Amino acid sequence: SDDGRILLQFKATLSPGVGGDAVLATWVDTRGPCIDQNVSAWAGVYCENGKVATLQLESMSLLGALDLDILTGLPSLRALSFSNNSLEGGIPDFTKLPALKSLYLSWNRFSGEIPDGMFSTMRALKKVWLSHNNFSGPIPTSLTVPEKLMDLGLDSNSFEGHLPDLWQPELQVVNVSYNNLEGPIPVRLSNMSATLFEGNKNLCGPPLLVSCNLPEKHKLAPALLVAIILIAVAVLLAVIALIVFLLLRRRNKKEETTVDRPQTSTNSEKIEHLEAAADAELGSEKHHGGGKKAPKKEQGKLSFVVEWRRKFDMQDLLRASAEVLGSGNFGSSYKATLVDGPAVVVKRFKEMKGVGREDFQEHMRRLGRLSHPNLLPLVAYYYKKEEKLLITEYIPNGSLAHMLHGNRGSKLPPLDWPTRLKIVKGVARGLAYLYDELPMLTVPHGHLKSSNVLLSSSFEPILTDYALVPVMKKAAASQVMVAYKSPECAQHGEPSKKSDVWSFGTLILEILTGKFPADHLAEGSAGADLASWVNTVAGEEGTSKVFDKNMEGTKDSEGEMLKLLKIGIACCEADVDERWEMKEALEKIEELKEREGGTERPLISSEGDGFSSKAMVER
Numbered sequence: 001s002d003d004g005r006i007l008l009q010f011k012a013t014l015s016p017g018v019g020g021d022a023v024l025a026t027w028v029d030t031r032g033p034c035i036d037q038n039v040s041a042w043a044g045v046y047c048e049n050g051k052v053a054t055l056q057l058e059s060m061s062l063l064g065a066l067d068l069d070i071l072t073g074l075p076s077l078r079a080l081s082f083s084n085n086s087l088e089g090g091i092p093d094f095t096k097l098p099a100l101k102s103l104y105l106s107w108n109r110f111s112g113e114i115p116d117g118m119f120s121t122m123r124a125l126k127k128v129w130l131s132h133n134n135f136s137g138p139i140p141t142s143l144t145v146p147e148k149l150m151d152l153g154l155d156s157n158s159f160e161g162h163l164p165d166l167w168q169p170e171l172q173v174v175n176v177s178y179n180n181l182e183g184p185i186p187v188r189l190s191n192m193s194a195t196l197f198e199g200n201k202n203l204c205g206p207p208l209l210v211s212c213n214l215p216e217k218h219k220l221a222p223a224l225l226v227a228i229i230l231i232a233v234a235v236l237l238a239v240i241a242l243i244v245f246l247l248l249r250r251r252n253k254k255e256e257t258t259v260d261r262p263q264t265s266t267n268s269e270k271i272e273h274l275e276a277a278a279d280a281e282l283g284s285e286k287h288h289g290g291g292k293k294a295p296k297k298e299q300g301k302l303s304f305v306v307e308w309r310r311k312f313d314m315q316d317l318l319r320a321s322a323e324v325l326g327s328g329n330f331g332s333s334y335k336a337t338l339v340d341g342p343a344v345v346v347k348r349f350k351e352m353k354g355v356g357r358e359d360f361q362e363h364m365r366r367l368g369r370l371s372h373p374n375l376l377p378l379v380a381y382y383y384k385k386e387e388k389l390l391i392t393e394y395i396p397n398g399s400l401a402h403m404l405h406g407n408r409g410s411k412l413p414p415l416d417w418p419t420r421l422k423i424v425k426g427v428a429r430g431l432a433y434l435y436d437e438l439p440m441l442t443v444p445h446g447h448l449k450s451s452n453v454l455l456s457s458s459f460e461p462i463l464t465d466y467a468l469v470p471v472m473k474k475a476a477a478s479q480v481m482v483a484y485k486s487p488e489c490a491q492h493g494e495p496s497k498k499s500d501v502w503s504f505g506t507l508i509l510e511i512l513t514g515k516f517p518a519d520h521l522a523e524g525s526a527g528a529d530l531a532s533w534v535n536t537v538a539g540e541e542g543t544s545k546v547f548d549k550n551m552e553g554t555k556d557s558e559g560e561m562l563k564l565l566k567i568g569i570a571c572c573e574a575d576v577d578e579r580w581e582m583k584e585a586l587e588k589i590e591e592l593k594e595r596e597g598g599t600e601r602p603l604i605s606s607e608g609d610g611f612s613s614k615a616m617v618e619r
């Protein structure tokens with residue numbers, strides 16, 4: 001095909017580093033990239049209506065300069081991402097692709113000035129991410145031309161001069177932090193979060209706390225100033241009254257829904273949800289008369305992000321025997337055993353309303369590309385405006401939460417020290433991988449807790465529910481993770497790059513003490529987290545009193561256990577600046593050893609181990 005030929009020419013211009021060549025190895029000239037209307041056989045290439053629409057070549061260690069000229073032969077191309085590579089040279093010339101909607105060049109080594117008029121013909125652009133490069137010079141003023149612009153990331157470069165008024169009606173994020181900008185922040189940008197502007201030595205004015213020292217002649221006459229203040233106060237009061245009114249109304253509504261929906265889902269509820277989804281699917285097909293318009297028809301289908309052993313569709317899921325696994329903060333999970341097939345887990349999300357189809361799809365593809373032994377791979381997703389499902393493999397051994405807290409009275413032996421250490425190491429490796437692969441996310445995991453750590457038959461930990469913050473409603477994202485939530489999230493709702501480190505620290509302490517973090521929150525007062533408990537008990541009664549009494553295999557390993565305890569406490573450092581980075585925590589953990597010369601615990605077989613996933617109760 002034409003698209004295939006062009007992409008192969010483009011491939012010849014790329015130089016991938018270690019690992020990246022595996023992706024490009026799937027680009028081979030047999031049938032071209034778009035095997036079906038909307039499916040591509042080439043990794044990183046996504047098709048719509050049989051034409052290449054998206055190129056997402058992220059984290060492939062691509063080197064050298066980027067030449068986009070060949071891509072002008074792909075008229076349906078709408079999104080380009082080269083994030084997290086080692087590309088260098090000046091900004092690639094994308095102006096010959098005027099239909100582009102998204103351009104991601106973050107986390108590379110691009111440098112030099114960007115021509116001021118470069119964006120003046122790019123009217124379709126919605127997302128422009130140039131963060132974490134070495135761009136310099138002024139911010140191009142033509143960035144005000146794309147009037148649908150929603151996200152603009154210019155942070156962590158060396159842009160200098162004044163910040164132009166980049167305001168646009170659709171603009172949601174404009175991040176210019178960590179540059180060399182100066183002067184006042186344009187008034188229309190002043191209601192955005194201060195973190196988007198920090199790290200510039202000479203930027204001033206709201207939302208930053210630094211006021212601009214205007215020259216004398218610009219200072220306002222005192223009477224005028226008083227009038228302005230009075231008006232501002234009046235407006236503020238009106239806004240507060242409106243917010244209180246809206247909040248009260250929302251709370252009333254919320255109370256109604258909580259009464260309506262009991263915490264634990266029933267099987268019939270699952271059927272209802274899945275049926276609703278399928279109805280919607282069939283409905284849309286009926287509606288569009290057998291699919292004259294292909295993009296509409298695709299809406300109700302499962303989209304696979306990985307080549308899976310056996311493909312299935314919505315109908316197969318409905319025919320599958322189902323079992324409710326639980327209902328968490330994000331939504332409910334069901335185990336569906338496909339007719340003559342494996343079991344999968346269907347997770348239905350309730351807090352993803354309002355996330356656009358393109359954003360959702362783009363992020364799911366990003367997740368589909370991840371591959372690490374300690375991460376549960378995403379298999380497929382289902383997108384409808386009112387219904388979002390994620391499908392993963394079913395892991396029969398249950399979760400760490402279940403092994404640590406749910407096995408009293410059952411025949412399962414408590415986890416011994418070498419197994420606990422193995423779990424901590426695996427979690428650390430999975431997290432570090434997420435940090436490497438998704439540097440564009442502030443919180444790469446975002447939902448780490450013991451019920452989201454599943455265990456393989458050899459007790460290798462498998463993380464789930466990761467990297468979903470970008471597709472959550474903002475309010476929902478900051479509400480979840482109650483017991484593992486870092487102080488900066490709990491108090492200011494401002495997550496940092498180290499927020500996952502806090503959750504990880506809490507998890508380490510949970511693994512060592514056998515205590516459930518939420519039990520400590522229940523005790524009430526501020527600072528009532530697991531780390532504070534550990535600190536208090538260790539101080540008053542000695543560290544040996546902290547460890548889980550049921551933990552075996554600890555002979556001759558007290559020194560190593562104590563080191564891990566200290567690592568857990570260091571990760572739970574309240575001061576974000578003092579707290580370790582993920583990388584540092586991983587390095588320290590890799591150095592730890594289990595007891596030498598001891599006997600290995602017998603492994604529990606993965607089949608018929610006598611506990612049903614139904615019993616996985618969250619306390």
Ligand SMILES: Nc1ncnc2c1ncn2[C@@H]1O[C@H](COP(=O)(O)OP(=O)(O)OP(=O)(O)O)[C@@H](O)[C@H]1O
Nearest residue numbers: 325326328329330331333345393394395399451616
């Ligand atoms: N792929 C899976 N295989 C086996 N068990 C799973 C799988 N995914 C989740 N579970 C288990 O099913 C139960 C419910 O999971 P779910 O993710 O819905 O809720 P949660 O993890 O308790 O809360 P949250 O929604 O906040 O993540 C948990 O005990 C979890 O360990």
